[in-house]
Amino acid sequence: MTSPTTTPTASHYSSAHVDPAAQVADAGFVPVQTRSERPSSFEPADFDAPTGREVNWKHTPVAKLAGLLSDEVGDEFAVTVDLDGVESHLVPEEDVYGEFFRPEDLPSALAWKHAPRGLHLRIDAEDEVQEPLVLRFDGSSAEKRAFGQILIEAMPHSRATVVLDHHGSAQYAQNVEIIVRDGAALTVVSLQRWADDAVHAAAHQARVDANATLKHFVVSFGGGVVRVNPNVELAGAGSEGYLYGLSYADAGQHLESQVYLHHKGPHTKGDVLYKGALQGDNAHSVWIGDVLIGPDATGTDSYEANRNLVLTEGARADSIPNLEIETGDIVGAGHASATGRFDDEQLFYLQARGISEEEARRLVVLGFLSDVVQRLGIPALEAELLEAIETELAAVDA
Numbered sequence: 001m002t003s004p005t006t007t008p009t010a011s012h013y014s015s016a017h018v019d020p021a022a023q024v025a026d027a028g029f030v031p032v033q034t035r036s037e038r039p040s041s042f043e044p045a046d047f048d049a050p051t052g053r054e055v056n057w058k059h060t061p062v063a064k065l066a067g068l069l070s071d072e073v074g075d076e077f078a079v080t081v082d083l084d085g086v087e088s089h090l091v092p093e094e095d096v097y098g099e100f101f102r103p104e105d106l107p108s109a110l111a112w113k114h115a116p117r118g119l120h121l122r123i124d125a126e127d128e129v130q131e132p133l134v135l136r137f138d139g140s141s142a143e144k145r146a147f148g149q150i151l152i153e154a155m156p157h158s159r160a161t162v163v164l165d166h167h168g169s170a171q172y173a174q175n176v177e178i179i180v181r182d183g184a185a186l187t188v189v190s191l192q193r194w195a196d197d198a199v200h201a202a203a204h205q206a207r208v209d210a211n212a213t214l215k216h217f218v219v220s221f222g223g224g225v226v227r228v229n230p231n232v233e234l235a236g237a238g239s240e241g242y243l244y245g246l247s248y249a250d251a252g253q254h255l256e257s258q259v260y261l262h263h264k265g266p267h268t269k270g271d272v273l274y275k276g277a278l279q280g281d282n283a284h285s286v287w288i289g290d291v292l293i294g295p296d297a298t299g300t301d302s303y304e305a306n307r308n309l310v311l312t313e314g315a316r317a318d319s320i321p322n323l324e325i326e327t328g329d330i331v332g333a334g335h336a337s338a339t340g341r342f343d344d345e346q347l348f349y350l351q352a353r354g355i356s357e358e359e360a361r362r363l364v365v366l367g368f369l370s371d372v373v374q375r376l377g378i379p380a381l382e383a384e385l386l387e388a389i390e391t392e393l394a395a396v397d398a
Helices: 020-025 062-068 106-114 344-351 357-373 379-397
Strands: 078-081 120-123 133-154 159-180 185-192 199-208 213-220 225-234 240-249 254-263 269-278 284-293 300-310 316-325 330-340
Touching (some): 062 106, 062 225, 106 133, 106 159, 106 199, 120 159, 159 213, 185 225, 199 213, 213 225, 213 254, 225 240, 225 269, 240 284, 240 357, 254 269, 254 300, 269 316, 269 357, 284 300, 284 330, 300 316, 300 357, 316 330, 357 379
Parallel strands (some): 120 133, 133 159, 159 199, 185 213, 199 225, 213 240, 225 254, 240 269, 254 284, 269 300, 284 316, 300 330
Antiparallel strands (some): 078 133
């Protein structure tokens, strides 16, 4: 295990966040060609402040993230534990951080530097936790900037669901390190239900060991700018990763996820599905999906898809799927992306059966988004999210 105080060598980050065009012009540098080559470092000084021209920032409103790009100590951030007994799983062991996590951008490196250690949620070996373990994050003001560092560790053959529930308002940069040991099954749900003026940049990085399973959900309904980037490595033989996302962007909101799934071990299985709805002027969603099937990932089965439903004029969805395959011995691999408006044939079909246009639109959107909601497997949370979708739809008709 690598100590969190250990930093990569200079060669690992010497060209971090340099515009590819500039790199080509300088014969001394080679552009970063693929997602797997992205530099990493624990030191904020090794990252230039993003300008919006870099490949991993060009769809992001960088100016609105200015508070999370400054190398200054942040404010206190309230974290509460809602479920009795969770305290027994919180283990303040600072030296365990950084076994897999490596910051890949400036906000993440600053969170590594400034965030307090100690929020280590460990599920003991063979333990099966029936109820979701809920960590609630409450911001008190959009003027406050804060950094967070979380380690979620599922020990061998354990079972648990962890929910990270974000509310209120703040400028919050967050690192989430996830380790799923051999034979464990872990579900992690990150809910972004911020106030409209909140700014949230999060890096989730997970390693899944042999015969283990990770289900990872990113659900973003609130916040002015929300950027949650999951990075999952299927490291062990027979490991499985299911990465699901749901977003609903209103006027002026920017909701973004850059997803990276790395099939490293043999006989791994991955499924990526992100769905989003958008409504209102300048509502913007960004999804970038990168899947890498490595040279040793024989017998891999992988698929990624992104679907977006644009409900009104003035909304925009950017969707970019990428797939790299470095071995010819796989079960299957594919990717897909689609963005569109209401299907007139679906609306006509429902209206022809006596359903009003307003109700028909509601049913189409609910059917479109509930596919992801129902994969959560948490009935109470599923009901909350479906109610939130109903509320959003009511705003369209108002």
